[in-house]
Amino acid sequence: MAEPILKVKNLNVKxxxxxxxxxxxxxxxxxxxxxxxxxxxxxxxxxLKTLSGILPYKGEIEWQREVKIGYVPQRLPFIRKTPMSIExxxxxxxxxxxxxxxxxxxxxxxxNFLNKNIGKLSSGQFQRILIAWALIGSPDVLLFDExxxxxxxxxxxxxxxxxxxLKEKRNLTILLVTHDLSVVFKFSNSVICLNKCPICQGIxxxxxxxxxxxxxxxxxxxFYEHHKH
Amino acid sequence: MEQFLLSLIAGIFIGGVxxxxxxxxxxxxxxxxxGPLGHLTLPGIALALLHGFDVSLGAFPFVILGIILIWLLxxxxxxxMEALTAVVFASGVAIAFLFLPIEQAETALVGxxxxxSLSEVLVxxxxxxxxxxxIKKIYPRMVLINISEDLAKIEKINVKKxxxxxxxxxxxxxxLGVKMVGGLLTAALIAIPVCAARNLSKNLFQYIFLAxxxxxxxxxxGILLFKFTGFPAGxxxxxxxxxxxxxxxxxxxxx
Numbered sequence: 101m102a103e104p105i106l107k108v109k110n111l112n113v114k115x116x117x118x119x120x121x122x123x124x125x126x127x128x129x130x131x132x133x134x135x136x137x138x139x140x141x142x143x144x145x146x147x148l149k150t151l152s153g154i155l156p157y158k159g160e161i162e163w164q165r166e167v168k169i170g171y172v173p174q175r176l177p178f179i180r181k182t183p184m185s186i187e188x189x190x191x192x193x194x195x196x197x198x199x200x201x202x203x204x205x206x207x208x209x210x211x212n213f214l215n216k217n218i219g220k221l222s223s224g225q226f227q228r229i230l231i232a233w234a235l236i237g238s239p240d241v242l243l244f245d246e247x248x249x250x251x252x253x254x255x256x257x258x259x260x261x262x263x264x265x266l267k268e269k270r271n272l273t274i275l276l277v278t279h280d281l282s283v284v285f286k287f288s289n290s291v292i293c294l295n296k297c298p299i300c301q302g303i304x305x306x307x308x309x310x311x312x313x314x315x316x317x318x319x320x321x322x323f324y325e326h327h328k329h
Numbered sequence: 330m331e332q333f334l335l336s337l338i339a340g341i342f343i344g345g346v347x348x349x350x351x352x353x354x355x356x357x358x359x360x361x362x363x364g365p366l367g368h369l370t371l372p373g374i375a376l377a378l379l380h381g382f383d384v385s386l387g388a389f390p391f392v393i394l395g396i397i398l399i400w401l402l403x404x405x406x407x408x409x410m411e412a413l414t415a416v417v418f419a420s421g422v423a424i425a426f427l428f429l430p431i432e433q434a435e436t437a438l439v440g441x442x443x444x445x446s447l448s449e450v451l452v453x454x455x456x457x458x459x460x461x462x463x464i465k466k467i468y469p470r471m472v473l474i475n476i477s478e479d480l481a482k483i484e485k486i487n488v489k490k491x492x493x494x495x496x497x498x499x500x501x502x503x504x505l506g507v508k509m510v511g512g513l514l515t516a517a518l519i520a521i522p523v524c525a526a527r528n529l530s531k532n533l534f535q536y537i538f539l540a541x542x543x544x545x546x547x548x549x550x551g552i553l554l555f556k557f558t559g560f561p562a563g564x565x566x567x568x569x570x571x572x573x574x575x576x577x578x579x580x581x582x583x584x
Contacts (some may be wrong), residue, residue, distance in 0.1 A: 149479060152479075152483055153482075153483070154479055154482040154483060169483070171479070171480070171483050173477060173479060173480065176476055176477050176480075178356050178475055178476050178477070179476050179477075181355065181356040182352075182355075182356050182472065182475070182476070182533065182536070183527055183530040183531060183532055183533060183535065183536045184472075184532055184533045184536075185531065185532035185533070188532055188533040188534070191469065192469045192470070192472055192473045192476075193473075193484065215532070217531045217532065233480075
């Protein structure tokens with residue numbers, strides 16, 4: 101049995117006097133892929149940010165000692181306001197050119213991509229750049245916040261294939277936020293349903309019944325069924 | 330002739346560093362902040378003109394006041410930046426004109442770099458070097474903070490510390506800028522060269538190089554034009570700057 105890489109106990113997060121996450125407890129084992137599922141405004145992104153240590157909280161968050169975390173944000177709206185090449189973007193992080201090239205290769209970019217203007221990338225390419233950015237410094241854990249819009253299904257397909265590949269190769273533990281139910285079943289071995297309070301958690305096939313989904317999304321779940329034909 | 334050279338040197342320093350600083354300010358709407366800051370300095374400029382001391386010196390405490398105001402309004406309330414601009418602009422102008430004789434209004438509003446003394450130029454050059462090195466030192470991390478405070482915090486960057494140096498650099502440049510182009514045009518001094526540079530740049534290096542160059546060139550040509558036409562140098566500098574921006578629109582690379 102693998103050791104838990106993360107233990108969360110009675111986590112409460114309050115932002116500007118509004119309760120965002122209430123009484124959440126869970127464990128993540130090394131090599132797990134944990135999906136955090138929930139409707140808009142459920143606190144999924146806040147949970148990832150809290151786990152990465154940038155938001156104040158009450159309760160316990162205990163990472164395994166000396167664990168390195170990489171964070172992939174949902175989007176970076178301000179990045180297009182500054183003309184910047186991909187190489188310059190990576191140089192904002194303390195790293196070597198060799199590591200930049202190696203990491204870009206591992207997410208499917210060629211070396212000649214380094215000089216490309218980051219504002220001119222497609223949303224799928226940009227997503228892969230953000231993953232590469234998080235992978236610099238060889239993290240043990242990847243926190244991945246899925247963008248809700250802007251990436252087509254084809255692009256999404258490759259992002260998850262890519263994540264699977266990276267997980268194998270780099271021995272990653274992955275925590276991801278998503279709206280897409282199919283991703284949960286195909287890709288993750290553990291799920292937390294969150295709508296401020298935890299609604300269900302465990303192995304996706306066991307805990308994701310139509311009843312829990314209805315509880316999680318309310319009316320919205322119909323949309324998902326419709327979406328999948 | 331010597332006076333002309335002095336004003337050219339001061340102008341090139343201020344214009345160049347203002348452009349450099351502007352590249353950090355354009356993202357995140359910070360370029361707009363230079364507007365209210367410039368306007369708020371007007372009472373300080375008025376005091377300096379009345380009592381015959383350095384305009385930048387008079388402006389400086391008001392810039393600091395303005396930065397504290399902006400910091401308070403940004404952090405503590407959710408008031409939009411436009412509201413802030415309106416409030417600060419109106420108050421700055423109103424207070425200044427309570428006691429500023431109308432003959433001196435032009436200097437306060439559009440600046441006058443053409444009468445700088447040798448000692449003023451020396452202080453200006455030293456301050457510009459100081460600001461240049463501060464910006465250079467904080468640049469990569471400031472860019473990351475501008476792109477995403479979250480990513481910066483994950484990299485263990487002390488955002489507050491960097492913002493402090495950043496605002497300090499803004500304070501010095503605005504105080505120097507009002508001497509050259511006055512309380513009304515300082516925002517333009519910082520923002521226009523950067524907008525032109527952005528139109529023409531593919532990467533950060535070009536962006537910084539062009540913004541700094543456009544700032545310095547605008548000041549140089551503006552003061553040169555003043556020498557030949559006798560029109561006030563401040564507005565000329567901004568007009569040159571705006572012309573460079575218009576030209577940059579023509580050469581803009583795609584969208």
